[in-house]
Amino acid sequence: MRAALEQLPVSMTTVGIIGAGHIGSALAKGFAKNGYDVVIANSRGPETLTDLVAAVGDRARAATAQEAAEAGDIVVVTVPLKAYTDVPVAPLAGKTVLDTNNYYFERDGHIAALDEKQTTTSQMLQEHLPQSTVVKAFNHIPAADILTDGSPAGTEGRRALATSGDSDEAVALVTRIYDEFGFDTVNVGPLSESWRVERDQPAYVVRQTAEKLTQNLARAER
Numbered sequence: 636m637r638a639a640l641e642q643l644p645v646s647m648t649t650v651g652i653i654g655a656g657h658i659g660s661a662l663a664k665g666f667a668k669n670g671y672d673v674v675i676a677n678s679r680g681p682e683t684l685t686d687l688v689a690a691v692g693d694r695a696r697a698a699t700a701q702e703a704a705e706a707g708d709i710v711v712v713t714v715p716l717k718a719y720t721d722v723p724v725a726p727l728a729g730k731t732v733l734d735t736n737n738y739y740f741e742r743d744g745h746i747a748a749l750d751e752k753q754t755t756t757s758q759m760l761q762e763h764l765p766q767s768t769v770v771k772a773f774n775h776i777p778a779a780d781i782l783t784d785g786s787p788a789g790t791e792g793r794r795a796l797a798t799s800g801d802s803d804e805a806v807a808l809v810t811r812i813y814d815e816f817g818f819d820t821v822n823v824g825p826l827s828e829s830w831r832v833e834r835d836q837p838a839y840v841v842r843q844t845a846e847k848l849t850q851n852l853a854r855a856e857r
Contacts, residue, residue, distance in 0.1 A: 648671050648672070648708050648709065649671065649672040649673070649674060649706050649707055649708050649709075650662075650666045650671045650672070650673050650674070650707055650708070650709050650710070650711060651674050651675075651676075651698075651703035651704055651705075651706050651707020651709070651710040651711070652666075652673060652674070652675040652676070652703060652707075652710070652711045652713065653676050653700045653703050653704065653710065653711065653712050653713065653714060653722055654676075654677065654711070654712065654713035654714040654735075655675050655676065655677035655684055655687060656677075656713065656714075656778075657778035657779075658713045658735050658773060658778045658781070659675065659677075659711065659713040659735075660687055660690075660778070661778045661779075661781040661782055662711055662713065662735075662773065662781065663675050663687065663691050663695055664690065664691050664782060665781055665782055665816055667691045667692055667694040667695055668782075669815045669816070670694075671694065672694050672695075673691060673694055673695040673696075674695075674696055674697075674698045674702065674703045674706040674707060675687065675688070675691075675695060675696075675697060675698070675703060676697070676698050676699055676700040676702065676703040678700075678714075678718065678721070680699070681697035681698055681699060682697075684697035685697070700721070700722065700723055701723045701726060704722075704723045704726035704727050704730075705726040707730065708730070709730070709731055709732075709733065709808070710727055710730055710731075710732050710733070711732075711733045711735065711772075711773075712732055712733070712734050712735070712736065712760060713735040713736070713773075714736065715736075715739075715742055715743060716736045716737065716738050716739070716742075716743045716746075716756055716759075717742065717743035717744060719736060719756075719759065719760050719763060720763055722760070722763065722764070724763065724764055724765075724766075727764050727766075727767045728766035728767060729766060729767070730767055730768070731767070731768045731770060731802075731804075731805045731808055732760070732764060732767045732768065732769045732770070733770055733771075733772040733773070733809065733812075734756070734757045734760050734769050734770065734771055734772065734774070735771075735772060735773045735774045736756045736757070736760065736774065737756060737774055737775075737833060737834050738756050738833065738834060739834065752830070752857050755826060755827065755829045755830045755833065756829070756833065757769055757770075757771045757799065757826045757829045758826050758827060758829075761801075761826060768800070768801070768802045768804075768805045769800070769801075769805075769826065770798060770799070770800035770802065770805035770806060770808070770809050770826075771797070771798055771799040771800065771809075771823070771826070771829045771832070772796075772798055772809045772812070772813075773796065774832065774833070775796070775797060775832045775833075775838055775839045775840055776796055776840065777840055780794075780842075781816065784817070784818075784842065785816050785817015785818055786817050787817065788814060788819075792844055793817075793818070793819050793844065793845075794817075794818050794819070794842055794843065794844065795818060795819035795820065795821050795843060795844055795845035795847075795848045796813050796818045796819070796820060796821070796848075797820075797821050797822075797823050797831075797832040797838060797848060797852065798810065798813070798820055798821075798822055798823065799822070799823035799824060799825065799826055799828055799829035799831075799832070800825070800826060801825050801826050806822055810822075819844070819845045820845075821845050821848045821849055821852065823852060830855070830857055831852045831855040832852065832855075836851070836855045836856075837851035837852075837854045837855060838851035838852055838855065
């Protein structure tokens with residue numbers, strides 16, 4: 636299914652977005668602009684998303700998290716990390732899940748496994764979604780830059796973003812999506828290496844080319 640999804644025409648693809656904060660809202664607008672249908676949810680209910688859906692346009696509709704998970708061919712999880720266990724499991728089985736999450740202990744509370752460097756945020760989400768394929772995406776770019784800092788492929792100095800996943804097909808999918816948004820891709824490797832692009836690392840929320848991003852990933856220390 637996931638291999639076939641890489642070849643799926645954009646016009647036939649629905650993206651479910653669980654989380655309507657700054658990143659989720661920017662991604663909703665970007666996906667719709669790039670020809671995807673968008674079903675977006677937050678923790679407060681679809682009725683609170685009227686203004687966002689109007690801003691995104693005709694390709695978007697509001698829903699519950701369960702409905703967004705069911706509707707999406709691809710699903711983005713972009714919620715505070717402390718809420719990741721609220722993400723519905725069953726409707727995401729067999730699907731590729733883009734994980735934008737970051738760990739902020741000030742917001743999420745201390746999580747011992749992360750404080751002690753035993754796991755990564757994406758591995759935690761993958762454990763919660765054992766029948767899904769989790770891939771890191773859009774976690775180390777400010778939300779305001781997602782829609783403004785992209786450029787056509789081949790542009791000198793084009794900004795690059797990192798991805799990380801245990802599935803080659805999922806990484807290829809994110810690479811395609813990044814290109815549609817106007818970014819080059821650097822593959823960090825498996826989810827166990829995704830800490831290299833998490834908070835406080837050299838590659839986190841700075842503008843960088845693919846060459847510089849590769850260097851910053853190598854400089855990361857745990």
